[in-house]
Amino acid sequence: xxxxxxxxxxxxxxxxxxxxxxAMRDEFVSRSVSHSTPVIADYASGVExxxxxxxxxIDFAGGIGTLNVGHTHPAVAKAITQQANRLVHTMFGVAMYxxxxxxxxxxxxxxxxTFAKKSVLVNSGAEAVENAVKIARAATGRATIISxxxxxxxxxxxxxxxxxxxxxxxxxxxxFPLDVARLPLxxxxxxxxxxxEVQGCLDTLSTYLxxxxxxxxxxxxxxxxxxxxxxxxxxxxxxxxAKLAERxxxxxxxxxxxxxxxxxxxxxxxxxxxxxxxxxxxxxSLAGGMPLAAVTGRAELMDAPVVGGLGGTFGGNPISCAxxxxxxxxxxxxxxxxxxxxxxxxxxxxxxxxxxxxALIGDVRGRGAMMAMxxxxxxETKEPAAQETTHILRDAGERGLIALSAGTYGNVIRVxxxxxxxxxxxxxxxxxxxxxxxxxxxxx
Numbered sequence: 146x147x148x149x150x151x152x153x154x155x156x157x158x159x160x161x162x163x164x165x166x167x168a169m170r171d172e173f174v175s176r177s178v179s180h181s182t183p184v185i186a187d188y189a190s191g192v193e194x195x196x197x198x199x200x201x202x203i204d205f206a207g208g209i210g211t212l213n214v215g216h217t218h219p220a221v222a223k224a225i226t227q228q229a230n231r232l233v234h235t236m237f238g239v240a241m242y243x244x245x246x247x248x249x250x251x252x253x254x255x256x257x258x259t260f261a262k263k264s265v266l267v268n269s270g271a272e273a274v275e276n277a278v279k280i281a282r283a284a285t286g287r288a289t290i291i292s293x294x295x296x297x298x299x300x301x302x303x304x305x306x307x308x309x310x311x312x313x314x315x316x317x318x319x320x321f322p323l324d325v326a327r328l329p330l331x332x333x334x335x336x337x338x339x340x341x342e343v344q345g346c347l348d349t350l351s352t353y354l355x356x357x358x359x360x361x362x363x364x365x366x367x368x369x370x371x372x373x374x375x376x377x378x379x380x381x382x383x384x385x386x387a388k389l390a391e392r393x394x395x396x397x398x399x400x401x402x403x404x405x406x407x408x409x410x411x412x413x414x415x416x417x418x419x420x421x422x423x424x425x426x427x428x429x430s431l432a433g434g435m436p437l438a439a440v441t442g443r444a445e446l447m448d449a450p451v452v453g454g455l456g457g458t459f460g461g462n463p464i465s466c467a468x469x470x471x472x473x474x475x476x477x478x479x480x481x482x483x484x485x486x487x488x489x490x491x492x493x494x495x496x497x498x499x500x501x502x503x504a505l506i507g508d509v510r511g512r513g514a515m516m517a518m519x520x521x522x523x524x525e526t527k528e529p530a531a532q533e534t535t536h537i538l539r540d541a542g543e544r545g546l547i548a549l550s551a552g553t554y555g556n557v558i559r560v561x562x563x564x565x566x567x568x569x570x571x572x573x574x575x576x577x578x579x580x581x582x583x584x585x586x587x588x589x
Contacts, residue, residue: 162197179313181206181549182542189216192566192574194547203574205548207561210371210403210515213430213485214475215565221433224471228464235463237266238456244466251473252441255412258421263447265440266461270402270428271299273438274365276455277424278303280440281363281396284449289357291350291364291395293330294337295373295553298365298400307365310372310553328353330366331382334508334519335527347385354393363396363424364389368414368512371403374552375517375559377510383418390423396446398424402438403515406430406472407482407564410489410513417512433472437465481564485514488571492516492560495575505530505586517551517559520586529554533585540581546574 163185187197192215194202207213214221228244237245245266253262267273278290292298292307299305300314306321308314315321329337329346338345354361364386370376390397399422404414408430415422424442431437436459440447476482493509496518500506507521520530520537534556541548551557558578562571 166197181538182547184542184547191215192563192570200545202542202545202547203562203570203577205546205560205562205574205578207563208434209429209549210408210561211429211434212563213406213408213481214433214472214479215563216434218433218471218475218565220475221468221471224467225435225464228467232463234459236458237461238453242463244463244470245461248439248461248466248469249441251470252427252439255473256425256441257413257416258443260421261444262441263444264442265447265455266466267438267440267457268436268459268462269299269438270400270426271301271304272457272460273402273426273428273440274298274304274307274400275301276440277365277398277426278363279450279454280424280442280446281398283451283454284396284446285362285394287360287362287395288324289326289361290324291326291328291353291361293328293366295330295332295370295376296327296365296367297370297372326353326361330370330376331379332376333379334376334510343379343382343385346382347389350386351389354389354395358393361393361395363398365398365400367400367404368417369404369409369515372551374519374554374557375511375515377512380418383415383420387418387420387422396423398422398426400426402426402428403561404512407476407485408513408515408561410482410486412482414512431472432465432469435462435465435468437462437469479565484564488514488562488564488566489516491568491571492562492575495579499579499582502589503582503586504589505533505582511560514560514562514564517557519552520556520558529556531555534558537578537581537585540584541578544577544580546577546581548578
C-alpha cells in the first residue's frame with residue numbers, strides 16, 4: 146500500500162474526528178485561547194499538514210514563522226530523538242550540559258558584530274523580551290524602554306506594555322509596567338509624517354532622547370513588524386536609530402523573533418541595514434518548532450545582571466538546544482537563507498499581479514520570504530477591509546490553505562511559508578489564495 150493509499154484510508158476511517166475534537170476543545174479549553182483556523186492537525190511534513198480527518202493543507206503560516214526548516218525535518222527530528230534518549234532535563238542552573246553551551250557559542254558566531262558576545266536561553270519570545278529589558282536596565286542603571294507604533298513584543302506583563310495593539314493582546318490586562326514610551330516607526334503606506342516619514346520619525350526619537358537625558362535604558366524595535374502587519378523599517382531609519390542609541394547610551398535591542406533565522410534573506414534582518422545591535426532576540430524558527438528563545442548580545446551587557454539574575458527552570462532545555470543546533474546546520478547545508486530570497490520573489494510577483502487585478506489590495510510589502518498584502522475597501526481612503534480579509538482566509542482554508550492575517554486593523558494577509566517549500570507547492574498555495582481573493586474582491 147502506498148503512502149497516498151494510507152492517507153486516503155485514514156481519511157475514510159477518521160471522517161468527523163475534527164468535529165468531535167472541536168466540541169471537546171469548546172468544553173475543556175479556555176475560550177480565551179484563540180485559533181486562527183479550524184484545522185486540527187494530525188501530522189505534517191515540509192509544508193504539508195494533514196488534519197485528523199485526513200485532509201491535506203499547504204501551510205503558509207509555518208507556526209507563525211516558527212518552521213523555516215519545515216515541519217518534522219528529518220535532521221531536526223533525529224536530533225530531538227537522540228537528545229531525548231540521552232538527557233531530557235536537569236535545569237542548567239543546577240547541572241550544566243553541553244547543548245546549551247554549544248548553542249550559545251554558535252549564536253555568538255552567527256549574530257552580527259565582531260565584539261565578544263554571550264547568551265541566555267529561555268522558553269519563548271516574550272521571555273526573551275522580558276530578559277532583554279532586565280539586562281538593559283541592569284547595564285545602564287536607567288528605567289525607560291522605548292518601543293514603537295504597531296509593535297508586538299509578547300504577552301507577558303512588560304512585553305504587553307511594549308506592544309501597541311490593544312485587542313486582543315492587552316484588553317482587560319492592565320495596569321501595565323510604567324517607564325515605557327511608544328514613538329512612531331516609519332509606515333510608508335500610512336505615514337505619520339507625509340513626505341518626510343523617515344526623518345520625521347527620527348526627529349521625534351531624537352527629541353525624546355534630548356528631553357529625557359539619562360533616562361532611557363533601551364530602544365527595542367522589529368526590523369520588520371510581524372503582528373503589526375509586516376511593516377518594513379527602512380534601512381536609513383534603522384541606521385539612524387542605532388546612531389541615536391549609541392549617542393545617548395541606550396541599549397539597542399533588535400527583536401528578531403519573527404524576522405530571524407533566514408526569513409528575510411539574511412540570517413538576521415538587521416544585516417540589511419548593516420548595523421550591529423547590542424542585543425538580538427530570537428525564538429520561533431530558532432529551534433524548528435521546539436520551545437526555545439535566546440538573548441544574545443555584547444558580553445559586558447549580558448554580564449551586567451547579578452549572578453542568578455537570569456535563568457529559569459526550563460530555559461535552554463537540552464532537547465530544544467539540540468534541535469536548534471540541528472536547525473542551524475540544516476539551514477547552512479540546504480542554503481535556506483538564500484532560498485528565502487527566491488521564495489519571496491515568487492510570492493511578491495504573484496501579489497503584485499493581484500494588486501493590478503483586484504481593488505481590495507492596497508499595498509504589497511515585505512522582505513525576503515516575509516511578504517504580505519494589506520487589504521482596503523478604498524485605495525484612496527485606505528479604509529481597512531478586515532471583514533473581507535477574514536472571508537478570504539476562510540475561503541482559502543476551505544480550499545486547503547493555512548494562512549493568517551496580521552496588522553493593527555486585522556486587514557493584512559501575511560505569508561510565512563517554510564523555506565523548504567518547492568516551486569510547485571508554493572504555486573499551489575498561491576493559486577488557492579488567488580482563487581479566494583477573486584471570489585471577494587472587485588476587479589480594478
